[in-house]
Amino acid sequence: MNETRVIETNRGDRDDEQLPSSAVNSVFTTRGLTVYYGDFRAVGDVDLDIAEGEITAFIGPSGCGKSTILRCFNRMNDLIDSARVEGSLLYHDIDLYDDAVDPVAVRRRIGMVFQKPNPFPKSIFDNVAYGPRISGIRGSMDELVETSLRGAGLWDEVKDRLDKSALGLSGGQQQRLCIARAIAVSPDVLLMDEPCSALDPIATGIIEELMGEMKKDYTILIVTHNMQQAARVSDRTAFFTAEADEATGQRRGKLVEYDDTSVIFSNPADERTEAYITGRFG
Amino acid sequence: MSVKPAGRPDKPTLGSLQRSRSADVRGQVFLGLLLLAVTLAIGMVFAVLLSVIADGADVLSSRLWGFLSNPSSSDPVKAGVVQGIRGSLLIAAIVSVVAFPIGIGAAVYLEEYADGGPVTRTVEIAVRNLAGVPSIVYGLFGLAVFVNTLRGITGGSSVISGGLTLSLLVLPIVIITASEAIRAVPSSLSDGAYGLGATQWEVIRTQTLPSAMPGILTGSVLSIARALGEAAPLLVVGAAAFYTTGFQGFLDQFQGAFTALPMNVANFAKLPADQWAGHAAAASVVVLVVVFFINLVAIVARARITKRLGR
Ligand SMILES: Nc1ncnc2c1ncn2[C@@H]1O[C@H](COP(=O)(O)OP(=O)(O)OP(=O)(O)O)[C@@H](O)[C@H]1O
Ligand SMILES: [Mg+2]
Numbered sequence: 033m034n035e036t037r038v039i040e041t042n043r044g045d046r047d048d049e050q051l052p053s054s055a056v057n058s059v060f061t062t063r064g065l066t067v068y069y070g071d072f073r074a075v076g077d078v079d080l081d082i083a084e085g086e087i088t089a090f091i092g093p094s095g096c097g098k099s100t101i102l103r104c105f106n107r108m109n110d111l112i113d114s115a116r117v118e119g120s121l122l123y124h125d126i127d128l129y130d131d132a133v134d135p136v137a138v139r140r141r142i143g144m145v146f147q148k149p150n151p152f153p154k155s156i157f158d159n160v161a162y163g164p165r166i167s168g169i170r171g172s173m174d175e176l177v178e179t180s181l182r183g184a185g186l187w188d189e190v191k192d193r194l195d196k197s198a199l200g201l202s203g204g205q206q207q208r209l210c211i212a213r214a215i216a217v218s219p220d221v222l223l224m225d226e227p228c229s230a231l232d233p234i235a236t237g238i239i240e241e242l243m244g245e246m247k248k249d250y251t252i253l254i255v256t257h258n259m260q261q262a263a264r265v266s267d268r269t270a271f272f273t274a275e276a277d278e279a280t281g282q283r284r285g286k287l288v289e290y291d292d293t294s295v296i297f298s299n300p301a302d303e304r305t306e307a308y309i310t311g312r313f314g
Numbered sequence: 315m316s317v318k319p320a321g322r323p324d325k326p327t328l329g330s331l332q333r334s335r336s337a338d339v340r341g342q343v344f345l346g347l348l349l350l351a352v353t354l355a356i357g358m359v360f361a362v363l364l365s366v367i368a369d370g371a372d373v374l375s376s377r378l379w380g381f382l383s384n385p386s387s388s389d390p391v392k393a394g395v396v397q398g399i400r401g402s403l404l405i406a407a408i409v410s411v412v413a414f415p416i417g418i419g420a421a422v423y424l425e426e427y428a429d430g431g432p433v434t435r436t437v438e439i440a441v442r443n444l445a446g447v448p449s450i451v452y453g454l455f456g457l458a459v460f461v462n463t464l465r466g467i468t469g470g471s472s473v474i475s476g477g478l479t480l481s482l483l484v485l486p487i488v489i490i491t492a493s494e495a496i497r498a499v500p501s502s503l504s505d506g507a508y509g510l511g512a513t514q515w516e517v518i519r520t521q522t523l524p525s526a527m528p529g530i531l532t533g534s535v536l537s538i539a540r541a542l543g544e545a546a547p548l549l550v551v552g553a554a555a556f557y558t559t560g561f562q563g564f565l566d567q568f569q570g571a572f573t574a575l576p577m578n579v580a581n582f583a584k585l586p587a588d589q590w591a592g593h594a595a596a597a598s599v600v601v602l603v604v605v606f607f608i609n610l611v612a613i614v615a616r617a618r619i620t621k622r623l624g625r
Pocket of ligand 2: 098099100225255
């Protein structure tokens with residue numbers, strides 16, 4: 033894990049390409065985004081325009097590179113030594129993979145919630161205050177902690193036990209704590225990688241409701257295996273799949289279709305999308 | 315949905331679900347062997363403990379305070395181990411101050427910063443092998459470097475030389491145990507911290523090291539215990555068999571003649587058994603008690619850290 037390692041970017045031939053006009057209010061614009069693990073091209077040629085204030089869902093079969101692409105948006109792939117990112121990824125108008133961009137600063141604006149709830153082995157309060165503290169905010173955190181916990185719909189359940197260990201919470205509560213922890217640094221974007229896969233339907237429902245509210249303040253990208261969830265919560269859906277490469281036989285991920293969620297689920301353009309959402313996939 | 319090739323199994327009968335005693339003979343034999351191994355292990359430890367305590371009981375019960383507070387002497391009734399206790403405690407302090415920071419620092423570097431390339435792997439293998447080098451070899455190194463080359467600083471055959479030599483001896487153990495403790499910290503914790511915009515240093519300081527601390531403590535205490543039990547390297551470095559404690563200045567405490575509890579044990583054991591019967595065993599008991607207390611401190615510290623981590 034070498035924080036300062038520079039990820040090579042290869043924007044060469046794409047620099048002069050015109051961005052579509054829809055990119056004007058885009059939070060992210062990717063063109064030809066491709067990720068390699070060593071020599072393995074895990075997912076490639078992803079072109080996405082992520083609109084501000086919307087929820088975008090990534091769906092697709094296991095191993096098609098949803099998490100890999102998601103981790104590009106806050107440069108978490110920098111932490112994997114073998115990972116290499118090519119193509120262009122603009123955050124508003126900034127090239128996220130520019131040499132001058134500090135991944136630490138990126139992650140303070142683009143938060144992440146992981147598949148498995150991963151609260152720190154600290155008190156509930158200290159979990160939420162962690163991000164603000166490392167970003168140098170001093171003084172009383174009480175108000176910030178309360179707003180963040182309220183934002184994650186957890187305040188009423190934990191307000192009497194803020195100094196108790198976060199590990200004593202239920203899985204669903206832990207995941208909402210992780211959401212509170214992520215929004216405590218007031219990010220611009222939240223990346224959520226299967227945030228409900230370890231939770232029961234009730235906890236899942238609570239978090240889905242929460243996402244609907246958080247949309248007002250954050251742009252959300254969510255990876256999910258739950259088709260209903262994608263249909264319920266998201267405005268736009270990107271369908272990825274993995275197909276065997278003729279030359280090498282390796283299964284490489286690609287973006288098949290990206291459209292309004294209503295279109296993807298009612299009238300998809302690609303038959304692979306339709307096969308997947310109707311459950312007729314492989 | 316896969317279909318079982320053999321089709322649906324027969325309807326169960328009570329007999330087919332009953333525990334059959336004969337079937338698991340191998341399992342029972344294995345369990346029996348395990349019990350035997352545990353009994354032998356615990357039995358041997360207790361045998362050692364009991365024999366040492368029994369042999370030392372005479373000296374410890376008749377003149378405990380004198381034995382603990384008197385310096386070495388040629389008179390069996392006056393001889394005590396205060397110099398050894400002092401030496402051993404100073405050595406423990408030197409090892410804590412020298413070997414722990416260097417060892418833990420090296421482990422953090424190897425686990426978190428090093429690239430895992432051939433150089434790193436060579437270093438790791440070298441460290442593992444150093445842990446198996448006989449202690450007397452460290453003694454020879456200490457004699458050459460600390461006693462002779464650095465005489466100006468260490469004062470020659472002094473507790474500083476002895477402590478530094480033993481620090482070197484335990485350094486590989488500290489590095490290995492700390493590395494393992496650091497490696498055992500789940501990556502979900504560091505990912506969570508990185509995801510909030512923590513720098514590598516912040517992740518190490520606020521997540522990795524606190525979570526690894528109980529394991530690091532255990533390894534460090536083991537290494538102190540190892541250092542307190544070594545006589546051979548101290549012998550080479552020149553720990554004294556007997557010395558008279560004169561009026562010592564502050565510096566003499568560190569740079570002057572020294573001994574340590576294992577040296578006391580070894581010396582007592584060499585003396586004629588008719589008058590010096592229980593002295594070696596009594597000194598051994600003192601070593602055991604000192605190690606026990608250091609362990610106790612570590613266990614309490616460990617429990618407090620674990621509690622703070624909420625595990
Ligand atoms: N750290 C890594 N090193 C090497 N290969 C990796 C690594 N992480 C993922 N891969 C590979 O990259 C491909 C895409 O993985 P990714 O985790 O992005 O898939 P996914 O769509 O998120 O799958 P899932 O739905 O199961 O989470 C897979 O073939 C996977 O084996
Ligand atoms: Mg995934």
